[in-house]
Amino acid sequence: EAGVAQSPRYKIIEKRQSVAFWCNPISGHATLYWYQQILGQGPKLLIQFQNNGVVDDSQLPKDRFSAERLKGVDSTLKIQPAKLEDSAVYLCASSPDGQNTEAFFGQGTRLTVV
Amino acid sequence: GNSVTQMEGPVTLSEEAFLTINCTYTATGYPSLFWYVQYPGEGLQLLLKATKADDKGSNKGFEATYRKETTSFHLEKGSVQVSDSAVYFCALRQGAQKLVFGQGTRLTINP
Numbered sequence: 001e002a003g004v005a006q007s008p009r010y011k012i013i014e015k016r017q018s019v020a021f022w023c024n025p026i027s028g029h030a031t032l033y034w035y036q037q038i039l040g041q042g043p044k045l046l047i048q049f050q051n052n053g054v055v056d057d058s059q060l061p062k063d064r065f066s067a068e069r070l071k072g073v074d075s076t077l078k079i080q081p082a083k084l085e086d087s088a089v090y091l092c093a094s095s096p097d098g099q100n101t102e103a104f105f106g107q108g109t110r111l112t113v114v
Numbered sequence: 115g116n117s118v119t120q121m122e123g124p125v126t127l128s129e130e131a132f133l134t135i136n137c138t139y140t141a142t143g144y145p146s147l148f149w150y151v152q153y154p155g156e157g158l159q160l161l162l163k164a165t166k167a168d169d170k171g172s173n174k175g176f177e178a179t180y181r182k183e184t185t186s187f188h189l190e191k192g193s194v195q196v197s198d199s200a201v202y203f204c205a206l207r208q209g210a211q212k213l214v215f216g217q218g219t220r221l222t223i224n225p
Contacts, residue, residue, distance in 0.1 A: 004157075033212065042118075042203055042215035043158070056212055091157060099209050100146035100165055105158040 002026065004106035006092050012112045018080035021109045025073070025094030031055075032069055033103060034077050035091040043091055049075065082113045116141045120204050120216035127194055128224050135189040135219050137178075137204035145208040147171075147180050147187040152201045152218075161189075161202070196223045 005024040013019050025032050030051050035043035046065065048056040051072040060067070064083070069075040079086055089110050093103040121136040139147065146165045150158040162171030167182035176191045187204060204216040 031210070040218075042217045043213075044215075045212045048212050050210070055210070093158075093213075100207050102146070102148055102160050102163055102207070103213050104160070105150075107157040 004092055004094055004104055006090075006106035006109055008109055009107065010110050010112075012114060013082055015084055015113050016081040018078065019082055019111065020079075021077045021090050021092075021111075023075045023077070023092030023106060025075070025092070026096075026104055028096065029094035029104075030072070030097050031095040031103075032075050033091075033093045033095075034067055034075070035093065037089045037091055037108070039088070046077070046090075079111075082111075084113050087111060087113045116145065116206060116208055116211070116214050118204050118206055118214055118216035120202075120219050123218070124220040124222060126222045126224065129196055130193045131223075133189070133191040133194045133198075133221070135202055135204075135221070137187045137189065137216060139185050139187065139204075139206050141185075141206060141208055143208050145206040147178070148205045148207070148213070149176070149178055149187070149189050150203045150205060150215075152203065154200070158203065194221075194223050196225050199223045 032049045034046040037043045046060045047067045049069040052069045067077045089108040091108045093105045095103045117140045148163045149161040151161045162173040164171040164180035170179045201218045207213045
Protein backbone atom coordinates (compact mmCIF):
# COMPACT_ATOMS: atom_id res chain seq x y z
CA GLU A 1 0.00 0.00 0.00
CA ALA A 2 1.40 3.38 -0.99
CA GLY A 3 1.96 5.82 1.86
CA VAL A 4 1.24 9.52 2.14
CA ALA A 5 3.14 11.40 -0.55
CA GLN A 6 4.33 14.97 -0.09
CA SER A 7 6.28 17.37 -2.27
CA PRO A 8 8.60 19.10 -2.32
CA ARG A 9 10.88 17.64 0.37
CA TYR A 10 12.75 20.89 0.88
CA LYS A 11 12.06 24.52 0.04
CA ILE A 12 13.99 27.70 0.71
CA ILE A 13 12.29 31.04 0.08
CA GLU A 14 12.75 34.65 1.05
CA LYS A 15 10.36 36.32 3.47
CA ARG A 16 7.28 37.80 1.85
CA GLN A 17 7.41 35.25 -0.97
CA SER A 18 4.72 32.63 -1.43
CA VAL A 19 5.04 28.84 -1.32
CA ALA A 20 2.79 25.84 -1.85
CA PHE A 21 2.98 22.27 -0.61
CA TRP A 22 1.22 19.27 -2.05
CA CYS A 23 -0.06 16.11 -0.38
CA ASN A 24 -1.57 12.89 -1.71
CA PRO A 25 -3.07 10.80 1.11
CA ILE A 26 -3.41 7.05 1.32
CA SER A 27 -6.10 5.86 -1.03
CA GLY A 28 -9.51 5.70 0.61
CA HIS A 29 -8.59 7.77 3.66
CA ALA A 30 -11.30 10.34 4.27
CA THR A 31 -9.45 12.43 6.84
CA LEU A 32 -6.45 14.56 5.90
CA TYR A 33 -4.37 16.72 8.22
CA TRP A 34 -1.72 19.38 7.83
CA TYR A 35 0.60 19.79 10.82
CA GLN A 36 3.37 22.31 11.44
CA GLN A 37 6.41 21.06 13.34
CA ILE A 38 8.82 23.71 14.54
CA LEU A 39 12.28 22.45 15.48
CA GLY A 40 12.28 20.90 18.95
CA GLN A 41 8.49 20.90 19.31
CA GLY A 42 5.66 18.48 18.74
CA PRO A 43 3.50 18.76 15.63
CA LYS A 44 0.72 21.35 15.81
CA LEU A 45 -2.44 20.93 13.76
CA LEU A 46 -3.03 23.59 11.13
CA ILE A 47 -6.10 22.14 9.43
CA GLN A 48 -8.12 18.91 9.31
CA PHE A 49 -10.32 17.87 6.39
CA GLN A 50 -13.03 15.22 6.31
CA ASN A 51 -13.37 14.43 2.61
CA ASN A 52 -13.34 17.94 1.12
CA GLY A 53 -14.88 19.70 4.11
CA VAL A 54 -12.94 21.49 6.86
CA VAL A 55 -13.34 19.95 10.32
CA ASP A 56 -10.86 22.05 12.30
CA ASP A 57 -8.87 25.09 11.19
CA SER A 58 -8.86 26.88 14.52
CA GLN A 59 -5.04 27.20 14.59
CA LEU A 60 -4.53 28.11 10.94
CA PRO A 61 -3.22 31.69 10.53
CA LYS A 62 -5.83 32.55 7.98
CA ASP A 63 -4.32 35.90 7.07
CA ARG A 64 -1.42 34.10 5.38
CA PHE A 65 -2.16 30.37 5.26
CA SER A 66 -4.74 28.67 3.09
CA ALA A 67 -5.50 25.05 2.27
CA GLU A 68 -7.82 23.20 0.00
CA ARG A 69 -8.75 19.62 -0.71
CA LEU A 70 -10.52 19.50 -4.02
CA LYS A 71 -12.47 16.34 -4.80
CA GLY A 72 -11.67 14.99 -1.36
CA VAL A 73 -8.31 13.51 -2.36
CA ASP A 74 -5.16 15.62 -2.89
CA SER A 75 -4.54 18.72 -0.85
CA THR A 76 -2.43 21.85 -1.14
CA LEU A 77 -1.27 24.16 1.63
CA LYS A 78 -0.19 27.68 0.71
CA ILE A 79 1.63 30.41 2.60
CA GLN A 80 1.44 33.95 1.27
CA PRO A 81 3.36 35.97 2.30
CA ALA A 82 5.85 33.90 4.28
CA LYS A 83 7.47 35.10 7.50
CA LEU A 84 10.70 33.99 9.13
CA GLU A 85 8.74 32.21 11.89
CA ASP A 86 7.10 29.97 9.28
CA SER A 87 10.36 28.02 9.01
CA ALA A 88 9.31 24.52 10.02
CA VAL A 89 8.53 21.06 8.72
CA TYR A 90 5.04 20.77 7.27
CA LEU A 91 3.60 17.31 7.73
CA CYS A 92 0.65 15.85 5.91
CA ALA A 93 -1.18 12.88 7.37
CA SER A 94 -4.29 10.84 6.65
CA SER A 95 -6.59 8.57 8.62
CA PRO A 96 -9.13 5.95 7.61
CA ASP A 97 -12.76 6.33 8.62
CA GLY A 98 -13.65 5.46 12.19
CA GLN A 99 -13.26 6.76 15.70
CA ASN A 100 -9.90 7.06 17.43
CA THR A 101 -7.93 5.76 14.45
CA GLU A 102 -4.25 6.48 13.98
CA ALA A 103 -2.84 8.87 11.40
CA PHE A 104 -0.27 7.94 8.77
CA PHE A 105 2.31 10.61 8.00
CA GLY A 106 4.23 11.65 4.94
CA GLN A 107 7.93 12.52 5.10
CA GLY A 108 7.20 16.21 5.37
CA THR A 109 8.39 19.37 3.64
CA ARG A 110 11.15 21.30 5.34
CA LEU A 111 10.59 25.01 4.73
CA THR A 112 13.31 27.57 5.40
CA VAL A 113 12.37 31.23 5.18
CA VAL A 114 15.37 33.58 4.93
CA GLY B 115 -9.09 20.77 25.77
CA ASN B 116 -7.16 17.53 25.40
CA SER B 117 -3.43 17.62 26.04
CA VAL B 118 -0.37 15.39 26.36
CA THR B 119 2.67 15.93 28.58
CA GLN B 120 5.93 14.04 28.07
CA MET B 121 9.03 13.88 30.19
CA GLU B 122 11.64 16.46 29.32
CA GLY B 123 14.53 15.36 27.17
CA PRO B 124 17.03 14.73 25.93
CA VAL B 125 17.56 11.23 27.29
CA THR B 126 20.94 9.56 26.85
CA LEU B 127 21.46 5.89 27.66
CA SER B 128 24.01 3.19 27.03
CA GLU B 129 23.20 0.25 24.80
CA GLU B 130 21.22 -2.52 26.57
CA ALA B 131 19.94 -0.13 29.24
CA PHE B 132 16.28 -0.07 30.32
CA LEU B 133 14.21 2.76 28.88
CA THR B 134 11.19 4.58 30.27
CA ILE B 135 9.71 7.70 28.70
CA ASN B 136 6.85 9.09 30.75
CA CYS B 137 3.63 10.34 29.17
CA THR B 138 0.49 11.63 30.87
CA TYR B 139 -2.64 12.97 29.24
CA THR B 140 -5.71 15.06 29.90
CA ALA B 141 -8.90 14.19 28.07
CA THR B 142 -12.61 14.61 28.68
CA GLY B 143 -13.57 11.20 27.33
CA TYR B 144 -11.90 7.98 26.28
CA PRO B 145 -9.23 8.63 23.71
CA SER B 146 -6.94 6.25 21.90
CA LEU B 147 -3.27 6.66 22.82
CA PHE B 148 -0.27 6.41 20.53
CA TRP B 149 3.50 6.49 20.49
CA TYR B 150 5.09 7.79 17.30
CA VAL B 151 8.81 7.73 16.48
CA GLN B 152 10.70 10.13 14.24
CA TYR B 153 14.10 9.05 12.96
CA PRO B 154 16.47 11.75 11.68
CA GLY B 155 15.27 13.27 8.42
CA GLU B 156 12.11 11.18 8.32
CA GLY B 157 8.42 11.62 9.00
CA LEU B 158 6.49 10.29 11.96
CA GLN B 159 5.95 6.54 12.16
CA LEU B 160 3.43 4.85 14.39
CA LEU B 161 5.29 2.75 16.95
CA LEU B 162 2.38 1.36 18.98
CA LYS B 163 -1.14 2.17 20.12
CA ALA B 164 -3.79 1.31 22.70
CA THR B 165 -7.47 1.98 22.28
CA LYS B 166 -8.94 1.37 25.73
CA ALA B 167 -8.02 1.21 29.39
CA ASP B 168 -5.60 -1.57 30.40
CA ASP B 169 -4.70 -2.31 26.77
CA LYS B 170 -1.00 -2.87 26.17
CA GLY B 171 0.49 -1.78 22.88
CA SER B 172 3.76 -3.37 21.77
CA ASN B 173 6.10 -3.28 18.81
CA LYS B 174 9.84 -3.79 18.19
CA GLY B 175 10.43 -4.57 21.88
CA PHE B 176 8.67 -1.37 23.03
CA GLU B 177 5.61 -1.54 25.26
CA ALA B 178 3.12 0.91 26.76
CA THR B 179 0.02 0.28 28.89
CA TYR B 180 -3.06 2.52 28.87
CA ARG B 181 -3.58 3.43 32.53
CA LYS B 182 -6.85 5.28 32.98
CA GLU B 183 -6.50 5.62 36.75
CA THR B 184 -3.22 7.52 36.40
CA THR B 185 -3.97 8.95 32.92
CA SER B 186 -0.62 7.65 31.74
CA PHE B 187 0.87 5.79 28.77
CA HIS B 188 4.56 5.37 29.59
CA LEU B 189 6.85 3.90 26.93
CA GLU B 190 9.26 1.14 28.02
CA LYS B 191 11.89 -1.08 26.46
CA GLY B 192 13.98 -3.61 28.30
CA SER B 193 17.20 -3.33 26.31
CA VAL B 194 17.76 -0.40 23.95
CA GLN B 195 19.95 -0.42 20.85
CA VAL B 196 21.84 2.32 19.06
CA SER B 197 19.24 2.09 16.29
CA ASP B 198 16.54 3.23 18.76
CA SER B 199 18.03 6.73 18.77
CA ALA B 200 15.21 9.00 17.61
CA VAL B 201 12.58 11.45 18.84
CA TYR B 202 9.54 9.84 20.47
CA PHE B 203 6.12 11.50 20.59
CA CYS B 204 3.17 10.51 22.73
CA ALA B 205 -0.22 11.40 21.23
CA LEU B 206 -3.93 10.96 21.74
CA ARG B 207 -6.99 11.06 19.54
CA GLN B 208 -10.57 11.27 20.74
CA GLY B 209 -13.31 10.32 18.31
CA ALA B 210 -12.89 12.08 15.00
CA GLN B 211 -10.88 14.95 16.44
CA LYS B 212 -7.29 15.80 15.66
CA LEU B 213 -4.27 13.93 16.96
CA VAL B 214 -2.79 15.88 19.88
CA PHE B 215 0.95 15.47 20.44
CA GLY B 216 3.32 15.92 23.32
CA GLN B 217 6.46 17.95 22.85
CA GLY B 218 8.64 14.94 22.04
CA THR B 219 11.57 13.29 23.81
CA ARG B 220 14.90 12.96 22.05
CA LEU B 221 16.59 9.66 22.84
CA THR B 222 20.26 8.99 22.17
CA ILE B 223 21.76 5.53 22.72
CA ASN B 224 25.53 5.28 23.00
CA PRO B 225 27.36 2.07 22.09
